[in-house]
Amino acid sequence: METTLAYQLASNTTSTREPPIGQALSWARRYVPSPNRPLLDISQGVPGTPPPPALRDALSAAASAPGVFSYGPDEGEYDLRKAVAEEMRWVYGGGDKASMQVDVKPEDISITSGCNLAFVAVAMCLAQQGDEFILPVPWYFNNQMTLNLLGIKTVVLQTYPEDHFQPDPERCAKLITPRTRAIVLVTPNNPTGATYSPALISSFAALVRSHNIALIVDETYRDFIATGPPHYLFHSSSSTEVTSNQPPSWSWRPSIISLYSFSKSYCIPGHRLGMITASPDLLPSLTRIFDCIQICAPRGGQRAFLTKPADDPTASSLLPSLRTFIAANRAALAARHELFRSHLPSRWKIASHGAYYAFVRHPFKGKDAKEVCQRLAEEIGVICLPVAFFLDRESAEVREEDRYVRFSVANVDDKRITTVCERLKEAEEVFGWELDG
Incomplete structure (x- = not known):
C-alpha cells in the first residue's frame, strides 16, 4: 500500500x-x-x-465525586479488589454453597482498563518476541492481533465442528515447545459460543502445570453460564471439587491467570473496566506495564461499584445487589x-x-x-x-x-x-x- x-x-x-x-x-x-x-x-x-438503574445512578454520582480526577493505584482501588474477591468466592463457590472453599484474595486482583488491555499486559509479562502462545482456533481475533503486534508467535490448536469446537488437551500437548509460554482459553468462547466444562479446563490446568507454562483463561462471559461454577481452579486443595488430575498440594497461583470484563455482565463496555486474577508475584511486572499504558483504570467506574446499595447500607459494594x-x-x-x-x-x-x-x-x-x-x-x-x-x-x-x-x-x-x-x-x-x- x-x-x-x-x-x-x-x-x-x-x-x-x-x-x-x-x-x-x-x-x-x-x-x-x-x-x-x-x-x-x-x-x-x-x-x-443498559445497566440497571442503581448502577447508572452510581456511575453518574461517581463521575464527579471528590478524588476521581486524580490518579489512582496502578493495580486498582483496594476496596474494589476486595469486593471483587468476595464476589468471586460467591461465583466460583456456586452461590454460598462452597464460597469458603474458594481461595481468592484482594492481592490476587488487578483492575484494568478493559479486558483487552488485561490480555495485552499479561502477554507482555510472559513472552518476548519469538516466543509462542497456543490458541484454539477459531479464536477471538483481538487476542491474535495482540500477539502479532508484540511479535509473539500464535500456535494454532485446531478445533472441529464435530467436537462442538471443544479444544483437545492431548492434541494441545503435542504443540508445546521450549518457546511455549502460555495456552489461552476463552470460555464461553468467542466466536463459537462453546462453553468448556470444569473437567476440560482442569485438564488444561494439569497440562500447563506439567510443562511449567501459564494457562490464561479469558472469562469475559462467565456470568452467562447457568449450569454451575465456571470451573473449580480457584478452590483450595482441601476442596472436594478439586479434580483427581491435580496434585494434593494444588494451588492455582503458580500457573493460572484469569481475565474478566465488567462490560458484558454489567452492560458498561464504554466504561472500560476489566481485571486480572493472578498470583501476587506477577503484580510487580504488571504494574510496570500498567504505569506505561494505562496508569490506572478509570476511577469513576471503580468507585461506582463501591457504592452502597440504598436498601443495604451495610454492604461493602454494589456487586451482590446486581446478581x-x-x-x-x-x-x-x-x-x-x-x-x-x-x-x-x-x-x-x-x-x-x-x-x-x-x-x-x-x-x-x-x-x-x-x-x-x-x-x-x-x-x-x-x-x-x-x-x-x-x-x-x-x-x-x-x-x-x-x-x-x-x-x-x-x-x-x-x-x-x-x-x-x-x-x-x-x-x-x-x-x-x-x-x-
Whole structure:
C-alpha cells in the first residue's frame, strides 16, 4: 500500500490485520435501509440493554465525586479488589454453597482498563518476541492481533465442528515447545459460543502445570453460564471439587491467570473496566506495564461499584445487589438463543452456541462464509461475521470449516431475531446459489 509518510512503520503493525468489525460495517454501508427494512446488526458482542438503574445512578454520582480526577493505584482501588474477591468466592463457590472453599484474595486482583488491555499486559509479562502462545482456533481475533503486534508467535490448536469446537488437551500437548509460554482459553468462547466444562479446563490446568507454562483463561462471559461454577481452579486443595488430575498440594497461583470484563455482565463496555486474577508475584511486572499504558483504570467506574446499595447500607459494594440483574440477563439470553434456534431456517445448522453467540453453518454449497456475509450485509441488510475473521488463513479452496458464521444474539431484541431469520430464508431464494438438501 502506498503511503505519504516519510518515516517507516513497524512491520508488526502493518502485518496485523485490520479490525474485522470495521470491514463488516463497510459492507453494510452499501445497503439502503428503509423504514420497513432497517439494517439489522447482529455482528458485534455488545450488550443490548443498559445497566440497571442503581448502577447508572452510581456511575453518574461517581463521575464527579471528590478524588476521581486524580490518579489512582496502578493495580486498582483496594476496596474494589476486595469486593471483587468476595464476589468471586460467591461465583466460583456456586452461590454460598462452597464460597469458603474458594481461595481468592484482594492481592490476587488487578483492575484494568478493559479486558483487552488485561490480555495485552499479561502477554507482555510472559513472552518476548519469538516466543509462542497456543490458541484454539477459531479464536477471538483481538487476542491474535495482540500477539502479532508484540511479535509473539500464535500456535494454532485446531478445533472441529464435530467436537462442538471443544479444544483437545492431548492434541494441545503435542504443540508445546521450549518457546511455549502460555495456552489461552476463552470460555464461553468467542466466536463459537462453546462453553468448556470444569473437567476440560482442569485438564488444561494439569497440562500447563506439567510443562511449567501459564494457562490464561479469558472469562469475559462467565456470568452467562447457568449450569454451575465456571470451573473449580480457584478452590483450595482441601476442596472436594478439586479434580483427581491435580496434585494434593494444588494451588492455582503458580500457573493460572484469569481475565474478566465488567462490560458484558454489567452492560458498561464504554466504561472500560476489566481485571486480572493472578498470583501476587506477577503484580510487580504488571504494574510496570500498567504505569506505561494505562496508569490506572478509570476511577469513576471503580468507585461506582463501591457504592452502597440504598436498601443495604451495610454492604461493602454494589456487586451482590446486581446478581439479580445478571441472572435476568442470563435468562433473557438463553430465551433468545432458543428463539433464534426455533426460527432459524432448517438449512442453517447451529454447531455451537452460548453466552452472546451462535456459530452457524450456512447452506450455500462451495461458498466461503465471507462471501455469504458480504452479500447478507449489502443486499439483505443483515450484518454478521464470517469464520474467516477468526482465522489466519487465506486459501482459494473453500473447505467445510470455512462455511461458519457468527451471530450475536445479545444486541438485538426478540423481534429483530425473528426478522433476521426471515431474511436468512429470503437469502436462500434470492442469492441464486446451490443449497444443501
